[in-house]
Amino acid sequence: MVAPTARPTVEVGDPPPTKRLSRERMLACALEIIDQDGIEKLSMRRLARALDHDPMSLYRHAPNKAALLDGVAETVLNQLEVDSTDPDWAAQLRAVARRYRRLALAHPNVVPLLVTRPLATPLALRPKGTLRPLEAVLTLLTRAGFTGPDALHIYRALFGLLHGHVLNELQELVDNPDETDDLLRLGLHRLPIGEFPLLRSLATALASYDGAAELERGLDILLAGLATPHP
Amino acid sequence: MVAPTARPTVEVGDPPPTKRLSRERMLACALEIIDQDGIEKLSMRRLARALDHDPMSLYRHAPNKAALLDGVAETVLNQLEVDSTDPDWAAQLRAVARRYRRLALAHPNVVPLLVTRPLATPLALRPKGTLRPLEAVLTLLTRAGFTGPDALHIYRALFGLLHGHVLNELQELVDNPDETDDLLRLGLHRLPIGEFPLLRSLATALASYDGAAELERGLDILLAGLATPHP
């Protein structure tokens, strides 16, 4: 028992040991965990452990876990650049689409959040970062001469296409990448042969999916279709 | 202490009190819960309670909760009719699309499962009910003269469109349905006015979204686009 009265200001480890928790740091760390292990492995406790803080401190920067997930989706979506001053609106939409695809492929585990979270929140209550791309596309299109409703229509068509495409592309994950035979690589040999003959016969076609080309073709069709008669 | 030796065959309540649990009953009940309260409110314990059984009995019919969710998605998707003998393939695709939309609107809370679960499972390991519509569309299209890869391509385009559209349409939920003013009804008055001027100005356009018409237009564009040059 040495100097029982001495109570130095710092004792057993600075309470905010690494750094002073901020919303950005928290969301960045959450994104990292999700990228590595998927959404369902992200828990408040694990996130706090990764940040070297008490779990409850997280609630200072997000009212609950759902809001935290919204925040993660927001940080990813905020990396989507939209140049609303581009005079060639169609080219800019193409560029946005390509960037969106790149983002989705960079964070495949976040895609369920991107497509699903908006279903849970009425539009006006969504995190502002989520609405920014929408507003940006709207200004791009109205500057190009479209009316408001038409711009909205085109925005919806574009992101419908994007969501659909990204979901398609991310499904093309491979069962056993080391296998050389497409049928085995995709695990299709497990299918009851009498029941799914066509599906089984398309092994090589399935294996040679080209996401980038597929998206370009979708954009071709969409942009051509938008040029034809008004809704 | 009366007759300590007496041990009647039925004691405190028939152990399977309501009925003899089956996979169908289990999935139907799970679907009901999800329809009412959403996915995150479905727990094994609550499902068991609703079925008047022990939670652990559920594991006799599904190896784990993820499989149960897959089963729910499967039961919904199995209600999607595809007539692969229809000689007019385009008309049949339209019909499938409309039925899919109707299904999604009937079970909006299941849609996250429909679009998300496939991301977690390689194609060949998915529940067979999930692959049935795929095989059916493929036979429809090959009977119509398309090659296998082309049929696959069209299938992907169709379901990309459908997923995108359904996600779009289900976002259009309204914040406060009693309000007459569109701006208030959508809660758009809460947006910082300087930041989202266009979005705010589109309140009435947002409020008058017509999902059925939008889908038809998407189908028009898609089917027209498929008629033009080959990939």
Place this chain on the structure above:
DNA sequence: ACACTGGTATCTACACCGTAGGTCTACGAA
């Protein structure tokens, strides 16, 4: 110098979750 105050970090606790493992019961076959 002191007491007080208000915000922040931490701790404890609660109700619930998914599910591994063991036990009890009922029933068809030998």
Place this chain on the structure above:
DNA sequence: TTCGTAGACCTACGGTGTAGATACCAGTGT
């Protein structure tokens, strides 16, 4: 009768999100 087996039930474990109490600490008024 005995046995094997399949199904239902129970208990228990480690985890979850988060409400609420508590501990701390800077800043301010006196």
